[in-house]
Amino acid sequence: MTTAANPVLPRSAIETAVFRPFWLEQALAREPARVAAPLQGEVTADVCIIGGGFTGLWTAIQLKQAQPELDVLIIEKDLCGAGASGRNGGCLLTWSSKFFTLLRLYGEAEACRLVRASEDAVYQIANFCKAHGIDAELRLDGTLYTATNDAQQGGMAPVMQALAERGLSSWTQWDALEVQRHAGSAAHVEGWFSPAAGSVQPGLLVRGLARVARQMGVRIHENTPMQRIVEDFRPQVIIPAGRIVAGKVVLAMNAWMASSFAQFSRSIAIVSSDMIITEPRDCLLEHTGLDHGTAVMDSRTFVYYYRSTPDGRIMLGKGGNTFAMGGRMLPSFDRPSVYEAQLHKALRRMFPAWHEVPIAASWNGASDRSVTGLPFFGHLNGHPNIVYGFGYSGNGVGPSYMGGQILASLVRGEENAWTRSGLVKGPLGVFPPEPLRYLGSLIVRNAIRRKEAAEDHGCKPRALDNWLAKFAAAAGKADKPV
Structure with a gap:
């Protein structure tokens, strides 16, 4: 040895x-x-x-x-x-919102155990950092899952009810004003909060x-x-x-x-999650109401997620952007995000007061998405x-x-x-072979984008886009959060 x-x-x-x-x-x-x-x-x-x-x-x-x-x-x-x-993104989250998937795959007892274990993991990580002097800017300020349009409203209710029926729920439903005040943005119309989460650098x-x-x-x-x-x-x-x-x-x-x-x-599909982070603005962050470590995300299939940092920045990201063919690591995965302009536009829409704040950096990374x-x-x-x-x-x-x-x-x-x-038990299912997986991913991703853009404007999505979007749910991509 x-x-x-x-x-x-x-x-x-x-x-x-x-x-x-x-x-x-x-x-x-x-x-x-x-x-x-x-x-x-x-x-x-x-x-x-x-x-x-x-x-x-x-x-x-x-x-x-x-x-x-x-x-x-x-x-x-x-x-x-x-x-x-x-x-x-540094969002320290659990599997409680995945309860229906856990239930379907592993049965009632194991699904309940895994939800509890995922919440315990949050506190174990925090305790380990404290015990070993790791200053990771970890803040156990919870997470907030929100709806940002009428079509998203009520989407979290079934899983929240299922958790509550089994004594597993750490979640509380907030009204629009409370969500907007805590999330720092008028873009949200409803939300659910759990203290068993937070953010970390x-x-x-x-x-x-x-x-x-x-x-x-x-x-x-x-x-x-x-x-x-x-x-x-x-x-x-x-x-x-x-x-x-x-x-x-x-x-x-x-x-x-x-x-x-x-x-x-x-067994997995390789897809980017892309992020931007602003320059620090402590006073503006406090004025916005984001002077805490809550991780916030909406109810899209490929969600927007954001949180603040202790030094006064906002980080905003979005999943489900660049798909790689054949599981390859693309050079773009290790560069500034090609979606920086779109993310910046979304940030300005959510936080109008931050319109003139410069972006300090953008980046992305490869996420290994399984079928489940x-x-x-x-x-x-x-x-x-x-x-x-x-x-x-x-x-x-x-x-x-x-x-x-x-x-x-x-x-x-x-x-x-x-x-x-x-x-x-290893991977539970596989994606289609290439090039069907790659082409299908792009078709489904673009349909989801059109569907959610229509919903954002209060319009009814096309039937074809609704149908294609269901394939993401079947592949486990529509669980909250990404």
């Missing part, structure tokens, strides 16, 4: 000028200018985790909490948090988790991509300058799984010592903590509620 110290190098020595999304750039600016050195040579480990985002880091941390002597190694092809974990969280993992003894090597896996009894992870022989391997690569393993090419809208876990090709988990479908900040619980339980061979869960 290798126990050598985790070496670091000056960041400038191994990182060239690359685009970094706002959150990660802000987090890196607060760190000493050093990163974990690439791995070279042949090493061994009890557990090798591929991927240094939320899922990989939570898995490593929970393994060390349960078994401190375990030798855990993480390799990350870029920097920890360079993927979705450092570039999402995701770049600070993921970099903080990496720091704590190192303090626990986890070896982390950045700029170390996996080239392939040799599925021996003790799996071998081949890297550019060597290999890792491990007792167990955890694949925590999320959207990159589809292009790395052919068997998952139809929920992540899935399992053993790669049935191999007892290689496990995986991905498919968070745009809601991974909170649920990735549960992903760590699942993967840590699988690695340790435990018999518990996580390893018995229906989440551990």
Whole structure:
């Protein structure tokens, strides 16, 4: 078992000028200018985790909490948090609004357990940050799901009633004035509020988790991509300058799984979520009524979501924009958003007082959308010592903590509620083959855009657009939130 110290190098020595999304750039600016050195040579480990985002880091941390002597190694092809974990909207949410999907897939008892576990994960993340000194700007100020036109009104009522009937509801319905006052915008006509949620600076969280993992003894090597896996009894992870022989391997690569393993090419669809963030305006934020950390989102199929930051900014994003053919990672996923102008227009519409406030940055990222809208876990090709988990479908900040619980339980061979869960049965369904998936995604996306534009103007959508939009619901995309 290798126990050598985790070496670091000056960041400038191994990182060239690359685009970094706002959150990660802000987090890196607060760190000493050093990163974990690439791995070279042949090493061994009890557990090798591929991927240094939320899922990989939570898995490593929970393994060390349960078994401190375990030798855990993480390799990350870029920097920890360079993927979705450092570039999402920072909305810390639960699965309660997914209750009908959970019920249909896993049955009553498991659906109820998963709702409770997803709410518990929010508080566990907050407690972990407090206990380990991670200043991730985490604010447990709840979430607000709203309707922004007449067609959206009442859409959340059935799931709220189902939760209440089972004693699971943390939600309260607010009238239009209360919603508008708290959400800072007259665009909302009704809403439901839950305190079991909040917002976080995701770049600070993921970099903080990496720091704590190192303090626990986890070896982390950045700029170390996996080239392939040799599925021996003790799996071998081949890297550019060597290999890792491990007792167990955890694949925590999320959207990159589809292009790395052919068997998952139809298990997820790769689609962007795009964001903008304003320059800070503390006084204007207080005047708007957004001087809190509530995560707000509307009831569209591909929702608008927004929240403020402690330094006086508004972040606004929208899912379901750029679709990738064949699970490929498009260059546009790692650049400023091509939808910046549209997002800025939406921000000015929602917040007229912010009309003249400049946009500080825009960015986007690849989201791994599963058929069900929920992540899935399992053993790669049935191999007892290689496990995986991905498919968070745009809601991974909170649920990735549960992903760590699942993967840590699988690695340790435990018999518990996580390893018995229906989440551990692998992907439940596949998307159509290419090019049907890509072309169909564009057709459905554009129909949804037309349908929702008509609803925004109080008009009746075309029957064809209504019919096409139902395919998104069938694929799990219409669950709230994205």
